[in-house]
Amino acid sequence: MRLCFLVEEHYRHDGMPLDVARQLTAWGHRVDVLRPGDSLLAISETVRAGSHDAWVLKTVSGGPGLTLLEAAAAVGLTTVNDVRSIRGVRDKALAAVIARTRGLPVPVTYAAARWERLAEIPAAEYPLVVKPADGSSGRAVRLVPTPDHLLALGPELEREGLLIAQPYVPNSGTDLKVYCVDGEFHATERCSPLHPGQAVRERQVPLAAEVARIAAQVGEVFGLDLYGVDVLLGPDGPVVVDVNDFPSFRQVPDAVARVAQAVLRLARSGTAVSAPAPALVGAYGQLGYDRDEFGAAI
Template sequence: MRLCFLVEEQYRHDGMPVDVIRRLTARGHRVDVLRPGGSLIRLTDTVRAGEHDAWVLKTVSGGPGLTLLEGAAAVGLTTVNDARRIRGVRDKVLAAVLAEAHGLPVPPTYAAVRAEEFAALPDSAFPLVVKPADGSSGRAVRLVADRGQLERPGPAGPAGSGMLIAQPYIPNSGVDLKVYCLDGELHATERRSPLHPDRPALEREVPLTPEVAAIAERTGTAYGLDLYGVDVVLGPDGPVVVDVNDFPSFRQVPDAADRVASAVLRLARAGGRGPAAVPAPLAVGGA
């Protein structure tokens, strides 16, 4: 098969996807790598039917790669994940709407262009977790204890650079649970929360409870993804979904590179139609 990987500079030397590309090449497949953030791309020669069996995206949320992937899908090319679904998790405003519509356990979510606008929230909403709507890899996420901190310059970017979202902080142990879905199988790892840098660093595979597994499966169905990760916080009222990622790192997953390579090939042969490719219908109106 001939595959096209869209890889931005941030992931140029990252094991995911570099090791996956090596595995595919070793199996005799041709893999072309495009770097949308650092190279000239001639669209008429690159994005055309019949050139590749599938396109795969590994870029940051706000990067230019998704537009190219959507262009490939627009001319009928297979994409992994489904290009029509990826924006649903990369835009955190849209992701919050979809999560609420599908009944996923998520915190109340507020959106604004300027962080100061969140000062209108009631006292009960604080402390807040504020982050850019197009953020990824924990970039520019900050914990805001009170209204006064909203007026201080933060890492989320200046007004006019994009939407921000805010969610009430869920009390927890300082550890995030990352659940990865790889070709229909779920794996869970614990990792130190970026909101708790004072805690000792850790990253280890852990057992997955039936409750969290069910939430992860519902998340894949809601967003229509085949390869994805779910960030879960174990709060006082149970598991809460705080983020969803398409094509995550799959760190601590045994034989991840080989298994991702196999999943990419399977989805490419199936035209990108995996078990979670069609989201469950939204409920409209009353029951």
């Protein structure tokens, strides 16, 4: 099969998904790695029917990779995950609405394009967790204890675009991360970015039945196949605080092989055009070591 991996600069040296690309190459598949944030693209020629059997995205939320993935879907190519599902979780404000509407346990979520409007949130809702609606990898997540602290954060928040705020869920200071790979669930525990003083390194932990049920429901609600769910164990039970469409899969046994197999299965079961891939012409920028390691750079 011929696959295209869209890898943002933030993940240029990340084992996931580059190790997956290496594994697929070792299995005899053609893998082109495209860096959408550092390339000049003749996009109408690069993204066209028959170019690849499937496109896989590993990018930051606000990066250009999602546009390329949507372009691939628009011409009938298979994407991993489904591009509509990715869009649904990348926008955290949209994801909160979808999740609550479908009965998932998520906090009440406020959204504001101007940080000053967050000051209208009742004091009884504090402490708050405030973050960008397009954030990823824990970027700019802030614990705001009081309204006065919100005012002090104003200059920083002003640069973040659409913001969401949720009442803080009391917890032990650790996050539970549940990874789904091909219908199998794996749980890890790690230090919360809101509690950096905790000394808990990410480690595998048993997956409780209730958390497994919620994680499975997340996949069904958002239509995801490969994904991660951040869960807090609050006083009233598990609470979903984030969903990631292509996480790191850290601590998942044989993660590289498992994810590679899942990508192949999804590519084969999709709607990709099966005609031979046409030659791609033109110079599309410096793509680093991908040319030699994975196949022809595009």
